[in-house]
Amino acid sequence: MVTDMGEKSLQKKKFILETARDVFREKGYKKVTMKDIVDKCEISRGGLYLYFDSTKELFEEVLRMETEETDDVFTGAISKEATCTDILLLFFKEQKRELLRKKKTLTVAIYEFFFENKVPKKENHIRNQFEIGVKIMEQLITDGVENGEFYCEDVEGMARNIMFVIEGMKITSQTMGLSEEMIDYEFGFIVQGLVIEE
Amino acid sequence: MVTDMGEKSLQKKKFILETARDVFREKGYKKVTMKDIVDKCEISRGGLYLYFDSTKELFEEVLRMETEETDDVFTGAISKEATCTDILLLFFKEQKRELLRKKKTLTVAIYEFFFENKVPKKENHIRNQFEIGVKIMEQLITDGVENGEFYCEDVEGMARNIMFVIEGMKITSQTMGLSEEMIDYEFGFIVQGLVIEE
Amino acid sequence: MVTDMGEKSLQKKKFILETARDVFREKGYKKVTMKDIVDKCEISRGGLYLYFDSTKELFEEVLRMETEETDDVFTGAISKEATCTDILLLFFKEQKRELLRKKKTLTVAIYEFFFENKVPKKENHIRNQFEIGVKIMEQLITDGVENGEFYCEDVEGMARNIMFVIEGMKITSQTMGLSEEMIDYEFGFIVQGLVIEE
Amino acid sequence: MVTDMGEKSLQKKKFILETARDVFREKGYKKVTMKDIVDKCEISRGGLYLYFDSTKELFEEVLRMETEETDDVFTGAISKEATCTDILLLFFKEQKRELLRKKKTLTVAIYEFFFENKVPKKENHIRNQFEIGVKIMEQLITDGVENGEFYCEDVEGMARNIMFVIEGMKITSQTMGLSEEMIDYEFGFIVQGLVIEE
DNA sequence: CATGAATGAGAGTTCATTCAT
DNA sequence: GATGAATGAACTCTCATTCAT
Numbered sequence: 095m096v097t098d099m100g101e102k103s104l105q106k107k108k109f110i111l112e113t114a115r116d117v118f119r120e121k122g123y124k125k126v127t128m129k130d131i132v133d134k135c136e137i138s139r140g141g142l143y144l145y146f147d148s149t150k151e152l153f154e155e156v157l158r159m160e161t162e163e164t165d166d167v168f169t170g171a172i173s174k175e176a177t178c179t180d181i182l183l184l185f186f187k188e189q190k191r192e193l194l195r196k197k198k199t200l201t202v203a204i205y206e207f208f209f210e211n212k213v214p215k216k217e218n219h220i221r222n223q224f225e226i227g228v229k230i231m232e233q234l235i236t237d238g239v240e241n242g243e244f245y246c247e248d249v250e251g252m253a254r255n256i257m258f259v260i261e262g263m264k265i266t267s268q269t270m271g272l273s274e275e276m277i278d279y280e281f282g283f284i285v286q287g288l289v290i291e292e
Numbered sequence: 293m294v295t296d297m298g299e300k301s302l303q304k305k306k307f308i309l310e311t312a313r314d315v316f317r318e319k320g321y322k323k324v325t326m327k328d329i330v331d332k333c334e335i336s337r338g339g340l341y342l343y344f345d346s347t348k349e350l351f352e353e354v355l356r357m358e359t360e361e362t363d364d365v366f367t368g369a370i371s372k373e374a375t376c377t378d379i380l381l382l383f384f385k386e387q388k389r390e391l392l393r394k395k396k397t398l399t400v401a402i403y404e405f406f407f408e409n410k411v412p413k414k415e416n417h418i419r420n421q422f423e424i425g426v427k428i429m430e431q432l433i434t435d436g437v438e439n440g441e442f443y444c445e446d447v448e449g450m451a452r453n454i455m456f457v458i459e460g461m462k463i464t465s466q467t468m469g470l471s472e473e474m475i476d477y478e479f480g481f482i483v484q485g486l487v488i489e490e
Numbered sequence: 491m492v493t494d495m496g497e498k499s500l501q502k503k504k505f506i507l508e509t510a511r512d513v514f515r516e517k518g519y520k521k522v523t524m525k526d527i528v529d530k531c532e533i534s535r536g537g538l539y540l541y542f543d544s545t546k547e548l549f550e551e552v553l554r555m556e557t558e559e560t561d562d563v564f565t566g567a568i569s570k571e572a573t574c575t576d577i578l579l580l581f582f583k584e585q586k587r588e589l590l591r592k593k594k595t596l597t598v599a600i601y602e603f604f605f606e607n608k609v610p611k612k613e614n615h616i617r618n619q620f621e622i623g624v625k626i627m628e629q630l631i632t633d634g635v636e637n638g639e640f641y642c643e644d645v646e647g648m649a650r651n652i653m654f655v656i657e658g659m660k661i662t663s664q665t666m667g668l669s670e671e672m673i674d675y676e677f678g679f680i681v682q683g684l685v686i687e688e
Numbered sequence: 689m690v691t692d693m694g695e696k697s698l699q700k701k702k703f704i705l706e707t708a709r710d711v712f713r714e715k716g717y718k719k720v721t722m723k724d725i726v727d728k729c730e731i732s733r734g735g736l737y738l739y740f741d742s743t744k745e746l747f748e749e750v751l752r753m754e755t756e757e758t759d760d761v762f763t764g765a766i767s768k769e770a771t772c773t774d775i776l777l778l779f780f781k782e783q784k785r786e787l788l789r790k791k792k793t794l795t796v797a798i799y800e801f802f803f804e805n806k807v808p809k810k811e812n813h814i815r816n817q818f819e820i821g822v823k824i825m826e827q828l829i830t831d832g833v834e835n836g837e838f839y840c841e842d843v844e845g846m847a848r849n850i851m852f853v854i855e856g857m858k859i860t861s862q863t864m865g866l867s868e869e870m871i872d873y874e875f876g877f878i879v880q881g882l883v884i885e886e
Numbered sequence: 887c888a889t890g891a892a893t894g895a896g897a898g899t900t901c902a903t904t905c906a907t
Numbered sequence: 908g909a910t911g912a913a914t915g916a917a918c919t920c921t922c923a924t925t926c927a928t
Contacts, residue, residue, distance in 0.1 A: 103890095103891075106891085124323075125408070127918060128919065128920085129917080129918065129919085137892075137893090138894060139893080139894070139895095139919090139921095140892070140893060140920085140922080141891075141892050141893070141894095143920070144890095144891065144892075148919090202407045204467075205467060206322075206404065206407065208467035209320060209400050209467065210323070215468075218467075220467045221467075221469075224464070224468060247484075248481060248484065251477065251478075251480075251481035254474075254477070254478060254481070255478065255482070258457045258460035258461055258464070258478060259457055259460060260460070261459075261460035261461075261463055261464055262455070262456035262457060262459035262462075262463070263456055264460075265459055265460070265462075266418075266456065268407060269406035269416075269419075270406070270413075270418045270419035270422060271413075276452075280449070280453065280456065283446060283452070286445075286446065287485070300908095301908085325901060326901075326902060326903085335909085336910040336911055337902090337904095337910080338908095338909065338910055339908085339911090342909075346902085499911090502912085518803055520719075520800075521804070523898085524899090525896080533913075533914090534914045534915060535898090535899085535916095536899085536901080536914060536915070536916095537913050539898095540911095540912070543899090601803070601863060602718075604862075605716060605796050605862060606719070611864075614863075614864050616863045617864035620860070620864060643880075644877060644880065647873065647874075647876075647877035647880070650873070650874060650877070651874065651877055653856075654852070654853045654857055654860070655849060655853055655856060657855075657856035658852035658853060658854070658855035658856030658858075659852055659855075659856075660859075661799065661855055661856070661858075662814075662818070662855055664802070664803060665798075665799060665802035665803065665815075666812050666814045666815035666818060667809075667815075672848075675845065676848060676849065678845075679842060679845035679846070679849055682841075682845070683881070721922060722922075722923060723923085731888085732890055733889080733891090733923090733924085733925095734887095734888065734924095734925080734926080735887080737923095737924075737925085738888075741924095742923085743923095
């Protein structure tokens with residue numbers, strides 16, 4: 095859309111994106127109209143079109159923004175001085191927090207978006223997030239196995255299994271609901287199967 | 293809607309529901325309009341309203357219809373004479389078939405529906421399907437453990453874990469795509485962790 | 491648009507077309523909006539879309555309707571018992587009447603429509619009207635020459651020349667205006683060059 | 689709009705007008721928006737409004753500019769040493785060239801403009817061009833008759849007839865299309881009726 | 887003078903829903 | 908019961924025009 099933009103415009107664009115993100119969190123992807131964004135941003139109809147042509151374009155940029163911000167979360171956790179078990183527990187704790195946020199999450203919007211938009215592999219946000227998750231998990235498990243914390247015969251399988259479970263819990267939390275106990279139980283089960291108790 | 297209904301009306305209602313199901317399979321839940329149903333059924337606009345007031349009502353009944361029909365599938369598999377491993381593999385094969393169908397499934401429509409409709413637990417189709425799955429899986433694993441085919445310390449945890457993985461694969465197959473190899477690998481991993489090799 | 495239509499619908503469609511024709515006469519082609527038609531017809535926004543998808547479609551049908559109705563005008567004049575000179579004068583009289591109507595004519599709308607829509611030769615209303623005019627004029631001049639009323643060496647050239655003049659007068663009457671005297675003078679000039687005075 | 693203007697402003701105004709003319713040639717009159725002009729000129733929205741208030745005002749000035757420039761074309765042709773027949777043929781050749789240009793002409797824009805703007809006679813560009821054409825043609829025919837090249841009983845009628853034909857061909861070329869052969873035929877017909885062959 | 891972000895009126899279009907027949 | 912024409916609310920999108928900088 096807008097290509098050349100001054101400092102001000104960039105700020106406004108950011109403001110719109112952040113407001114839009116909130117709207118997508120509340121209403122999902124499909125239900126959201128340009129009018130919803132306009133109303134929440136308190137700008138004019140035409141004003142919005144100055145920056146974005148459609149809710150699709152808006153959502154794609156929201157996603158891009160989110161991706162940039164969340165990358166650190168993962169990497170941040172690992173860089174600390176901690177045992178692999180600690181990191182794993184930390185990771186699960188973070189996931190649990192995310193799963194319980196429910197309404198204030200882009201999850202539903204993301205699913206709805208990808209239900210109707212076939213996105214090339216490289217740009218597919220869900221795929222990328224999933225693959226990143228698998229990679230990190232593999233690294234973590236490998237490390238854990240090496241220093242004797244974990245027992246695992248098929249690291250890649252385990253990593254992928256964990257990510258599928260998380261994906262399953264995500265969708266479950268948005269459709270049938272997911273209690274804190276259930277989450278704890280499930281992550282506990284995984285930890286049991288992985289960590290060698292002394 | 294219609295309370296008293298003759299034989300004919302019941303047949304028509306069933307016909308509408310079956311046609312609607314096909315539409316929901318093709319287009320998901322949200323995108324479907326009353327007009328879509330009317331067109332596919334080749335009945336009049338007003339005619340449809342005689343039976344159903346909204347796509348929501350339509351979908352709820354489609355779901356009810358589906359639940360009745362699919363219950364047997366699960367139980368059918370188990371009643372045969374076979375080892376627990378056979379049954380497990382059979383179950384995974386069935387799931388794989390379902391996962392690969394992709395377009396001709398109500399999956400997307402169901403997710404979309406439950407994203408925006410908070411349904412009481414008892415009537416929540418997804419929850420029920422999930423719980424049934426867990427129950428069956430528990431039974432199967434218990435049997436397997438008893439007759440020495442499987443090794444498992446936490447049957448409930450394992451059963452739930454498997455169902456979450458399947459749920460995760462379902463959503464994955466609809467968003468980022470899921471190859472046959474990936475499915476085989478994943479189910480293979482689970483079987484590895486459960487079945488005792490001789 | 492609507493393909494199957496009952497008696498009633500056909501009547502309504504005709505009503506819309508006639509109303510639309512009036513609007514096109516008043517405002518030309520480009521300036522006319524679907525809302526203009528809706529307002530003049532006193533039907534609902536959606537109601538109009540039941541019959542026509544765009545002003546373009548509307549105009550095409552108006553043109554079709556007009557063509558059917560006006561064909562008789564030409565042929566009607568010729569079938570009478572009269573000298574060729576009489577018929578020619580009658581034809582010019584008719585053209586003059588048309589030229590002076592100005593506002594109540596589709597002329598401007600037609601020009602505007604063909605300015606922006608490239609129509610295949612066969613369906614090009616202007617071309618067809620022009621060619622029909624040329625053909626009739628040729629026939630008339632040929633007859634006149636044969637019975638000694640007219641003198642003309644190049645019948646086709648003369649016929650086409652007359653039609654170009656009329657076309658020129660049409661556009662002139664809509665842009666710079668054309669007085670009755672001017673029209674009489676011009677048609678008089680043509681008659682002078684064609685009719686043999688005794 | 690702008691009343692006092694420095695040298696620079698005048699240059700800019702001229703630049704805008706020339707650019708606008710190109711746009712009008714491409715898109716006609718009605719379809720052109722202020723944005724089109726702004727984009728093509730690569731100036732700011734507000735900047736354009738400093739010079740012109742509307743596309744109407746713009747077009748009026750473009751027309752004024754064109755009138756000044758094209759006057760010479762006509763008079764230039766006549767001042768040469770040549771027979772009247774030569775001049776007539778030259779004039780027709782020029783007209784033919786113009787008729788075949790089609791897209792790169794202001795013709796459509798001019799027609800569209802005069803369809804909706806009733807302009808006082810004195811300032812009516814089309815009328816003026818037409819009248820100038822008639823005058824020149826009269827002069828030419830008169831000269832031709834005097835030196836025995838042409839035969840014509842009603843010079844004014846003939847002059848006007850020729851101009852109407854040209855007007856007719858102009859509009860025809862923009863609506864139903866006009867082949868080179870057709871143009872040659874038509875001009876040939878006129879020359880036949882005017883020039884005395886030896 | 888010049889900029890370009892912002893506004894808001896208005897056109898196009900789609901659909902759930904009603905209702906006379 | 909059944910029909911399908913009709914309605915009107917809600918959305919999308921585009922531009923002329925203004926105005927603070």
